[in-house]
Amino acid sequence: MSQYHCPDAQTVQKLRDIANKLRIHSIQATDASKSGHPTSCCSAAEIMSVLFFNTMRYTIEEPKHPNNDRFVLSKGHAAPILYAAWAEAGLFPESELLKLRKIDSDLEGHPTPRLNFVDVATGSLGQGLSCAAGMAYTGKYFDKADYRVFCLIGDGESAEGSIWEAMAFASHYKLDNLVAIFDVNRLGQSEPTSLQHELEVYRARAEAFGWNALIVDGHSVEELTKTFWAATQVQGKPTCIVAKTFKGQGVPGIADEENWHGKPLGAKSEAAIKAIQENIINKGPHGVSPAPISKTLSPIKMSVQLASPPAYKLGENVATRLAYGTGLVKIGKSNDRVVAMDGDTKxxxxxxxxxxxxxxxxxxxxxxxxxxxxxxxxxxxxxxxxxxxxxxxxxxxxxxxxxxxxxxxxxxxxxxxxxxxxxxxxxxxxxxxxxxxxxxxxxxxxxxxxxxxxxxxxxxxxxxxxxxxxxxxxxxxxxxxxxx
Ligand SMILES: Cc1ncc(C[n+]2csc(CCOP(=O)(O)OP(=O)(O)O)c2C)c(N)n1
Structure with missing residues (x-):
């Protein structure tokens, strides 16, 4: 078992600063587009900062590198903070963030795979964990790789039945490479969630579904770094991190208040940004790089080739699906990553x-x-x-x-x-x-x-x-x- 090394004080402060920068980006971007969900972003700021700048292993040059850890933003309406994280990581200039929701920008209101750092479209709540579980299954059983999959879920969203189907699937298949983070900010869209901050109930439910469940202060980078590390030590079970957060955290007068879902801060932005900035110690570039991807892994085979050339006669008519099936079989012979899926109709x-x-x-x-x-x-x-x-x-x-x-x-x-x-x-x-x-x-x-x-x-x-x-x-x- 590896030892947990708490990040030094300087790193902890940098992670706090990054979280606050992500908040500011989210407020500015949603203000620029006059739409979006800044308060949903603010509750997740420390979670995103720790994930992207301490926990997750990925290469910024290649956001779709097969050995990268995966991240699924199941609460897709918090897209601005996802975009902000990638901009802070250096994937694209921060100025791009202000194009949020513009017709000619791929930084849409909800993430789509048009973006090279997004694997699955999210926004229709309740779906992200199923996708993340599928990725974790692929990583564990097909790729046999050590990449991990992280999925951020809203507490209101967690009421969706599909979340719990995915929870059952993940524990059944012992997906210890999967971490679900419940951003328990107490508030949904129009009113408080039914469980509000009853964190123990979330924990009990996750445990009942066969998960390792950990409650954490979702605004403490120290607790988050330790908890994400602890998740890597658990074998045979996925981990659910139940993070106690506050919607709009960091914004005086708005944090933990109702009626701020899905609203840019508008006239209140300037004061909000000023208040957040006061908490940032390192005003300049943070200089933190993501954790490197595994070097010990041989790269996952990505080539897609037919094991033998097509054997059709010139002019011969072949049904598309027959050719597809024949081709698929040949590709599968040359690459064991090719998976054919159907709805129990094999x-x-x-x-x-x-x-x-x-x-x-x-x-x-x-x-x-x-x-x-x-x-x-x-x-x-x-x-x-x-x-x-x-x-x-x-x-x-x-x-x-x-x-x-x-x-x-x-x-x-x-x-x-x-x-x-x-x-x-x-x-x-x-x-x-x-x-x-x-x-x-x-x-x-x-x-x-x-x-x-x-x-x-x-x-x-x-x-x-x-x-x-x-x-x-x-x-x-x-x-x-x-x-x-
Ligand atoms: C299936 C589905 N139902 C409803 C919505 C509309 N909607 C968007 S955000 C939201 C509230 C989400 O609350 P929560 O999961 O607690 O996230 P928070 O914004 O508080 O972080 C709702 C109901 C949706 N996007 N998808």
């Missing part, structure tokens, strides 16, 4: 060489089906083939976007006849999407099999039959469309 996507699932030169009908109905369609195809009728089967993979080109091309090759089959109501599913996709085509008809009423419980085979989406129903539908 047995119905390209990963198992699906997209057009079944085809022949003399298909008479195109059947579009998915999940359970896809298997029913396969059974129907076998049964129909025995009587000399071939059908083409497409798994749409997604309905938004729908692969209209493939569906239209298939329909044209199968006499303009399409049957959709879904374990879903008539509206808003495969049938609707396919009908919409072919609506401007001549000579294509769509027959739709779907669940016509509120379904009951029962054995799945009987239910498929009862609601008309079983293999035998597909066979009948094919016979019917062919005889029409």
């Amino acid at each position: 047995n119905s996507t390209f990963a198992q060489k699906f997209k057009i699932v079944r085809q022949s030169k003399n298909d008479q009908v195109t059947v579009v089906a998915s999940c359970v109905t896809l298997f029913e369609a396969m059974k129907a195809a076998d049964s129909l083939a025995a009587s000399g009728v071939n059908i083409r089967i497409i798994d749409p993979f997604t309905i938004k976007p729908i692969d209209a080109a493939t569906i239209i091309a298939s329909a044209q090759e199968t006499g303009g006849k399409i049957i959709t089959v879904e374990d879903h109501y008539a509206e808003g599913g495969i049938g609707s999407a396919v009908s919409c996709a072919v609506s401007e085509q001549r000579n294509i008809i769509v027959k739709r099999l779907y669940v016509p009423e509120i379904p009951r419980s029962g054995p799945s085979g009987e239910l498929l039959e009862k609601y008309g989406i079983s293999a035998s129903c597909i066979v009948k539908a094919v016979q019917s469309i062919l005889s029409a």
Whole structure:
């Protein structure tokens, strides 16, 4: 176990000074844009200062270096302080900060990946921790790298259920490279949060979700440096830092007051900045660099190459998703960082060489089906083939976007006849999407099999039959469309 070395007094003061400079930048930038959230920035100033100038390891020359620690600002409305931190770190001139929210500036009201130091867009509250957990999972299990992931969450935001789904995920996968910081400034947008400063409740909840949880004074750089260090010592669990802060901290008359959410300070700015400046000892450049990234790591393999060249014949037509799937497999063979993700559909996507699932030169009908109905369609195809009728089967993979080109091309090759089959109501599913996709085509008809009423419980085979989406129903539908 490594020893904690408290930063010397000079460094501590520099971190305090940086925090106050970040406050001033946030006030000035939101004043310049006449919009934004300066008080939400002020509560996080020491957290950001310690993270960016003491704890996190990154190279300023390459904000997306694969070995850098990651930072996700889940409370994305505090974007001005994120931008201020990167400007203070030297990524771009401080003067840029005054372009906040201007139409031609990438320093938008909420962070987006248009910026080279932002991995995921945030601002819709509750989403950042899921992204951070995914990054930490990738770091621990795929990259096997030692970069860490930090995620700053608002206390009001922490009421979102998705935060707790991510908490459960992170502890289940023992993401000890993940640190969530709850900025518990007591106030939400329109009123105090339900827990206000009940820090022990936050701690108990985080612990109940399997996290290592630490309460800290979020305005004490000494406590923060120690707590962030402590988080690195914990194995097998993510760490939740419950930081007691005050909204608008540092601004007399505004700190911890209601009705200051999302408002530039305007006429009160000058006095606010003067008050904050009085606390800054080192007025000039702070001269603090971020902690260096790990030197012991071999750089993560970033090259994306096919393991073998494409093997298509000139002029051969190949469905895009088939080519995509084939290409993805080849890329994956050459780079183990390539990850294909889907929503529990790996047995119905390209990963198992699906997209057009079944085809022949003399298909008479195109059947579009998915999940359970896809298997029913396969059974129907076998049964129909025995009587000399071939059908083409497409798994749409997604309905938004729908692969209209493939569906239209298939329909044209199968006499303009399409049957959709879904374990879903008539509206808003495969049938609707396919009908919409072919609506401007001549000579294509769509027959739709779907669940016509509120379904009951029962054995799945009987239910498929009862609601008309079983293999035998597909066979009948094919016979019917062919005889029409
Ligand atoms: C999903 C979602 N709901 C509502 C909002 C609007 N909104 C923006 S900031 C905010 C309050 C956030 O409070 P808190 O998380 O405590 O952050 P603070 O500003 O106090 O740091 C709300 C409700 C949003 N951005 N996203």
